[in-house]
Amino acid sequence: MIHKFYQDNTYMVMDVNSGAVHVIDKLAYDVLDFYSNKETEDIVELLNDKYSSIEIREAIKELDSIKEEGLLFADDRYFNHEGFKNKKPIVKALCLHIAHDCNIRCKYCFASQGDFKGDRSLMSAEIGKKSIDFLLKNSGSRHNLEVDFFGGEPLMNFETVKEIVDYGREQEKKHNKNIRFTMTTNGVLLNEENMKYINENMYNVVLSIDGRKEVNDTMRYSINGQGTYDIIVPKFLKMVEMREHRNYYVRGTFTRENLDFAKDVLHLADLGFKSTSMEPVVAESHHDYAIKEEDLSTVFEQYEALAREYVKRIKEGKGFDFFHFMIDLNQGPCVIKRVSGCGAGAEYLAITPEGEIYPCHQFVGNEDFKIGNIMEETLNTSLYNEFSNAHIYNKNKCGECWAKFYCSGGCHANAYNFNKNIYEPYDIGCEMEKKRIECALTIQAKLAEED
Secondary structure (H helix, E strand, C coil), rough: CCCEECCCCCCEEEEEECCCEECCCHHHHHHHHCCCCCCHHHHHHHHHHCCCCCHHHHHHHHHHHHHHCCCCCCCEEEEEHHHCCCCCCCCEEEEEEEEEEECHHHHHHHCCCCCCCCCCCEEEHHHHHHHHHHHHHCCCCCCCEEEEEEECCCCHHHHHHHEEEHHHHHHHCCCCCCEEEEEEEECCCCCCHHHHHHHHCEEEEEECCCCHHHHHHEEECCCCEECCCCHHHHHHHHHHHHCCCEEEEEEEECCCHHHEEEEEEEEHHHHCCEEEEECCCCCCCCCCCCHHHHHHHHHHHHHHHHHHHHHHHHHHHCEEEEECCCCCCCCCCCCHHHHCCCCCCEEEEEECCCEEEEEECCCCCHHHHEEECCCEEEEHHHHHHHCCCCHHHHCCCCCCCCHHHHHHCCHHHHHHHCCCCCCCCCCCHHHHHHHHHHHHHHHHHHHHCCC
């Protein structure tokens, strides 16, 4: 299987199964329309009004050579991969809902303004420690583990965060493990003391901001209705400076109300943030801020414009990282990651303040997806296995999709929320992901032009 596309005066073809990406000319691009199902003489006849016979035959020979190297129309090398076939269920990461409460109100919040459609509550140190025990017990031979402090707003329960981290550091030594703690915060409660602690103890930190002041403050505001931009920007800038611009992301969400989101990404870069992410909102169509199918052409234009500016800034020595444009063509994710994605519901689990276990943070509150309870040490193995099996080879839409080894089948929660089936991907999300991949590959090609 191949995928060919044209962007920014560049013709490209990606071989899906080998992962090889080729920059080609217009002739080869046209030949590929017929290459896999037509004989040479047929292709010559079909294209002789545009190219000479000699040119067409030379192009076919070049494609033959690439194919012989296993870099074009390659066989699927993952389905029978030992790492995939012999995969054993282990837990690698936990999302600890340290606070089902929040000190701001986001218009698009999937977590019902922080309470996840339940009572506002804070996780106890006991639940947190039991969660650490659960992770260590179920992580098999995995050495590096991850624990993300999530909310609501984690800083509303910061003393408990510290107690859990201390316990984790103590226990990881006993089990020969390495726990990478991370935190996602809206930044309002950041101060000198907790910034110092976070920078010393958190492997990564996600700082939530939606971009330009008017965009951010329309969507992210305090309980009294005031915008958060002026409060958090100085704190975020100080935070990343203290981290020496390493291991962090400023993460935003764009909606139908700011479809010109490329400006928000560039605004964050202009402020001095070197690592950015801007995710499309996922919301049902009745919300005025929800992205609809008719918005996709505008969204695609924005990604392309951002990609052009991204390349320009890198060449000028003013580059920054944008999460969705960072593709490693030399190695990339491991086989399991390519096939199964984030591993939600199997390798990655969310724990509520009450100790309930869910497939991920976006399923929390939906009783149908409660996998178990940390305190009771229970686990719904049938539900666990259902998520473990929700990989690209069990999703019909993914079978013929060229992007499957990059998106790994998409988000289970989005699939369920829109299609009531974790095996049926969310179409609008798929289309945006495919455009981001094309942009990322085009960026690689443009940057390689100087090599």
